[in-house]
Amino acid sequence: MVDKSWGTPSPSPDFRVRSNLSLEQRVAERAAAREARARDRAGEMEQRLKERLESREVETREREQAREARRAEEQKLAEGDPHAAAAQRRRGSGRKDVVREQRDTRGYTTVVDVARMRELAKRGASVTGLAGAFGVSVEEVEAALAATD
Known part of the structure; x- marks a missing residue:
């Protein structure tokens, strides 16, 4: 309870109001x-x-x-x-990256590895898919796969 000497106003009057x-x-x-x-x-x-x-x-x-x-x-x-x-750009990892560009791979040469070609064929790669990936004709892929069988 707050003492009246502190100067804060009291919610009730200092005297009791009498009524009939x-x-x-x-x-x-x-x-x-x-x-x-x-x-x-x-x-x-x-x-x-x-x-x-x-x-x-x-x-x-x-x-x-x-x-x-x-x-x-x-x-x-x-x-x-x-x-x-x-x-x-804001990234959750805080990594500041450069723009991802498509590389010009026209000058690249693909090493045609027959063993790798056979392994991919065993895994289910199609002959046309192998020809496109290795950059050779479909006949060459068929010949490479037939040479081992």
Whole structure:
């Protein structure tokens, strides 16, 4: 309990209010006052909840607009310089990567390993698939597979 000398206002007066009301009437008054306070608190709580809901909706809209603006900016940056855009992209691993480019493999030579070709055929690779992978004709693949059988 707070001492009166501290200067804080007391919720009740310093003196007892006397009345000619009966005990039942005073009980009814206190109950009515309690109900009024409860209604006031409920109204205030409802108002706070409505305000909080409205503020959350506004914040959600603002975040979504900021996100869309950021995405548009990143898209514009990616069109201009894909390497810089890839370096700035957010990744969970923290890895900063360069743009993945398709390599020009036209000048590469594929070593035609007949044993490897046979192993892939055993695993279910088709003759046309082997011919495409090794860069040889279908007849050469069939000849290589027939040479061992």
